Amino acid sequence: MASVTxxxxxxxxxxxxAVNDLNIHIEDGEFLVFVGPSGCGKTTxxxxxxxxEEVTEGNIYIxxxxxxxxxxxxxxxxxxxxxxxLYPHMSVYDNMAFGLRLRKVPKKEIDRRVREAARILGxxxxxxxxxxxxxxxxxxxxxxxxxxVRDPAVFLMDEPLSNLDxxxxxxxxxxxxxxxxxxxxxxxxxxxxxxEAMTMGTRIAVLNAGVLQQLDTxxxxxxxxTNLFVAGxxxxxxxxxxxxxxxxxxxxxxxxxxxxxxxxxxDRQETYRPHLGKEVVFGIRPEDVHDPEYAPPxxxxxxxxxxxxxxxxxGNEVIVHLETDRFEFLGRFDPRTSATVGTxxxxxxxxxxxxxxxxxxxxxxx
Amino acid sequence: MKERxxxxxxxxxxxxxxxxxxxxxxxxxxxxxVSSVRPYEAVIRTGWWTxxxxxxxxxxxxxxxxxxxxxxxxxxxxxxxxxLITIPSTIIPIGIAAFAAYAxxxxxFPGRQVIFAIVVGLLVVPLxxxxxxxxxxxNRLGLAGSYVGIWLAHTGYGLPFAxxxxxxxxxALPRDLFExxxxxxxxxxxxxxxxxxxxSVPALASLAIFQFLWVWNDLLVALIYLGGTEEVAPLTLKxxxxxxxxxxxxxxxTAAAFISMALPLVVFFSLQRYFVRGIxxxxxxx
Numbered sequence: 001m002a003s004v005t006x007x008x009x010x011x012x013x014x015x016x017x018a019v020n021d022l023n024i025h026i027e028d029g030e031f032l033v034f035v036g037p038s039g040c041g042k043t044t045x046x047x048x049x050x051x052x053e054e055v056t057e058g059n060i061y062i063x064x065x066x067x068x069x070x071x072x073x074x075x076x077x078x079x080x081x082x083x084x085x086l087y088p089h090m091s092v093y094d095n096m097a098f099g100l101r102l103r104k105v106p107k108k109e110i111d112r113r114v115r116e117a118a119r120i121l122g123x124x125x126x127x128x129x130x131x132x133x134x135x136x137x138x139x140x141x142x143x144x145x146x147x148x149v150r151d152p153a154v155f156l157m158d159e160p161l162s163n164l165d166x167x168x169x170x171x172x173x174x175x176x177x178x179x180x181x182x183x184x185x186x187x188x189x190x191x192x193x194x195x196e197a198m199t200m201g202t203r204i205a206v207l208n209a210g211v212l213q214q215l216d217t218x219x220x221x222x223x224x225x226t227n228l229f230v231a232g233x234x235x236x237x238x239x240x241x242x243x244x245x246x247x248x249x250x251x252x253x254x255x256x257x258x259x260x261x262x263x264x265x266x267d268r269q270e271t272y273r274p275h276l277g278k279e280v281v282f283g284i285r286p287e288d289v290h291d292p293e294y295a296p297p298x299x300x301x302x303x304x305x306x307x308x309x310x311x312x313x314x315g316n317e318v319i320v321h322l323e324t325d326r327f328e329f330l331g332r333f334d335p336r337t338s339a340t341v342g343t344x345x346x347x348x349x350x351x352x353x354x355x356x357x358x359x360x361x362x363x364x365x366x
Numbered sequence: 367m368k369e370r371x372x373x374x375x376x377x378x379x380x381x382x383x384x385x386x387x388x389x390x391x392x393x394x395x396x397x398x399x400v401s402s403v404r405p406y407e408a409v410i411r412t413g414w415w416t417x418x419x420x421x422x423x424x425x426x427x428x429x430x431x432x433x434x435x436x437x438x439x440x441x442x443x444x445x446x447x448x449x450l451i452t453i454p455s456t457i458i459p460i461g462i463a464a465f466a467a468y469a470x471x472x473x474x475f476p477g478r479q480v481i482f483a484i485v486v487g488l489l490v491v492p493l494x495x496x497x498x499x500x501x502x503x504x505n506r507l508g509l510a511g512s513y514v515g516i517w518l519a520h521t522g523y524g525l526p527f528a529x530x531x532x533x534x535x536x537x538a539l540p541r542d543l544f545e546x547x548x549x550x551x552x553x554x555x556x557x558x559x560x561x562x563x564x565x566s567v568p569a570l571a572s573l574a575i576f577q578f579l580w581v582w583n584d585l586l587v588a589l590i591y592l593g594g595t596e597e598v599a600p601l602t603l604k605x606x607x608x609x610x611x612x613x614x615x616x617x618x619x620t621a622a623a624f625i626s627m628a629l630p631l632v633v634f635f636s637l638q639r640y641f642v643r644g645i646x647x648x649x650x651x652x
Contacts, residue, residue, distance in 0.1 A: 050545075050549060051549075052545050052548070052549075071548075072545075072548045072549045073548060073549060073550070073551040073552070077549065078549065079545075079546070079549050081542045081545070081546060082542075083540060083542045084542075085540065085542035085543050085545070085546035087543065087546075087547075087560075087561065088565065089564045089565060098547075098550050098552075098560075099549075099550030099551055102550060102551040102552055102556060103551050146546075146550075150550075
C-alpha cells in the first residue's frame with residue numbers, strides 16, 4: 001500500500017523527449033489510468049516507475065521513499081506486461097511462485113498464496129499447465145496472478161487487455177476493477193483505449209507527446225476537457241469540431257462558423273463576451289446532436305441544416321454523418337429517426353453541452 | 367484418396383532427388399562399415415558390394431578386425447584420449463560463451479557493441495595463424511603436450527562462433543521476460559540460469575554438436591599442441607599413423623575408421639531433434 005508521486009519527471013531517449021516534466025500525485029488505493037495515443041509516453045511513465053528505465057530529470061516517490069536509484073526488485077511493485085511475459089518453460093504454479101521463491105518466502109506460505117490467487121482468478125485447475133497450453137484469457141489471468149501473489153504496494157499494468165478479443169476484454173475489464181476493489185492496492189494502468197480508461201480509472205491522466213494534458217476523474221474529463229486534444233481523444237465517436245468566430249447579434253454572443261450561426265446559452269454569455277471577435281473552435285459531442293423529432297425536451301436547441309451522407313445503424317442508436325458546406329460532423333440519433341442518406345435535414349444542437357476552445361492555444365475557454 | 371495419390375505423385379521427383387542424394391552420401395560409409403566386418407582374405411580379393419549378393423549369410427562377417435584393432439593396436443587408448451580432449455573442449459567454450467553471450471545480449475556496459483564486433487571479427491582469423499605464437503607461449507608456460515593446453519586452444523578457436531550464435535539466440539528472447547524476472551527479484555545471474563539457459567537448450571545443443579564434431583575430427587590442432595606420442599594421441603592421429611604402419615591392411619583400417627565415426631553418429635542422432643530446431647532458431651515464430 002503506497003501512494004506514488006511523479007515530481008518534474010522527464011525522460012529523454014537521445015534527442016527524443018518521451019516524458020516531459022510530469023507531475024502527478026497518486027493517492028494510496030487509487031486506480032490511475034494513463035491514456036493517450038501510441039508514443040505519448042504513457043508506457044515510458046510506467047516503466048520509469050517500475051525502474052525499467054532511468055529518469056533523466058526529476059524524482060519518483062513510492063510512499064515517502066525516493067526510488068530514483070532503487071533497483072526494480074526493491075521497489076515493492078508488480079507489473080503485468082502487455083505480452084504477459086510468462087516464463088514459457090515453467091508451469092503456471094511455478095510462474096506465480098517464481099518471485100516468492102527468489103524472495104525466500106517459506107514454501108508453505110508460497111503454496112498458500114499461489115492457491116489463494118488461483119482461486120480468486122479461477123485458474124486453480126490450470127496450475128500444472130505450461131503457458132503455451134493456455135488460451136489468451138487464461139494467460140492474462142496467470143499474469144495478473146503472478147502480480148497478486150507478490151502482494152505489492154503498487155500494481156502496474158501495461159495494456160494487459162490489448163491481446164484479448166473484444167468480448168473477453170469487456171469481461172476482463174470488470175474483473176480487474178473488482179480485483180482493485182478487493183485488494184484496495186494502488187493500481188496504475190496504461191492503455192490507449194479510452195473506453196478502458198473511462199470505465200476503470202478513478203482518475204485518468206491523459207498524455208500526448210510526453211506532456212500531461214489533463215488529470216481528472218472520468219466524468220470531469222468527459223464534461224470539462226481542458227483542451228482540444230482531450231476533447232477529441234476522450235469519447236467515441238469523437239467530439240465534432242467547427243472552426244468559428246465569436247460574433248455579437250442583437251446584443252448576444254453567437255458562434256459563427258461561416259455555415260451557420262448558433263447562440264450561446266445565457267448563463268455563459270458573460271464568460272465568452274471578452275473573447276468576441278476571436279477565432280475559436282466550437283465543439284459538440286455527437287450525442288448532443290439530435291434529430292429534432294426525438295430530441296429530449298428542455299434542451300437549448302440550435303437548428304443546423306445539413307446533408308445526410310451516411311447512416312450507421314447500431315441497434316440502440318443511429319450514427320448519422322452530416323455535412324454542411326465546410327464541415328462534416330456526426331450525430332447519435334434515436335433509432336426511430338427518419339434521416340435518409342442523400343436528403344437534407346435539420347439537426348439540433350444541445351447548446352448547454354457545447355465546448356469552446358481558443359483556436360491558437362487550443363485551451364478551453366471558461 | 368485421390369488427393370493423396372496426387373500429392374504423392376507431385377512430390378515424387380523431390381523424393382527421387384532426396385533418395386538419390388542420400389544414397390550418394392551414404393554409400394562410402396556403408397562400404398566402410400561392410401569392409402570393416404569382412405575378414406582379411408575377403409577384403410583383398412573382392413569389393414565390399416559382393417556381400418550384397420547374399421546379405422543375410424552371416425558367416426561372411428566377423429568382428430575379429432575390431433578385436434584386433436582395439437586390443438593390439440591401441441585404438442582403445444586413442445578413443446579414450448579423444449574423449450578426454452573432446453568433452454572438456456566442448457563444455458568449456460560453450461560455458462564461457464553462454465556467459466559472454468548473455469552479457470552481450472542483455473547487460474548494459476560501455477563498449478558492448480565494439481567488443482562484440484571484435485569477437486565476431488575473430489571468426490575470419492584462420493587458426494593456422496595462431497599455431498606458432500601459441501605454441502611458443504605454451505612452451506614457455508609448460509602447457510605444450512598437456513590436455514589443458516589443447517582444451518584452451520580449442521576453447522579459443524570455438525569461442526567466436528559460439529558467442530555469436532548464442533548472443534543472437536539470447537537476443538531474440540523477449541525482453542519482457544527478463545524485465546518481468548527483474549521485477550520478480552531476479553539478479554542477472556538468476557535470470558541467466560533460470561531463464562536464458564533453459565530457454566536456449568536448442569541453441570546450446572546444436573552448438574554442442576558443432577563443437578564436438580569439430581574437435582573430435584580435428585587432427586591439426588591435436589598434432590601441434592599434443593605431439594604424436596601414443597599416450598595422448600586422439601583417434602585422428604592414431605588413424606593417420608595406422609595408415610603408415612598397417613599400409614595395405616584395409617580390414618583393420620576400415621574398422622579403425624568406423625570406430626572413430628561411431629561416437630559422432632551417436633551424438634548426432636541423440637541430439638538431432640535439437641539440432642534441426644537450433645538451425646531454424648529464430649527463423650520461425652513459435
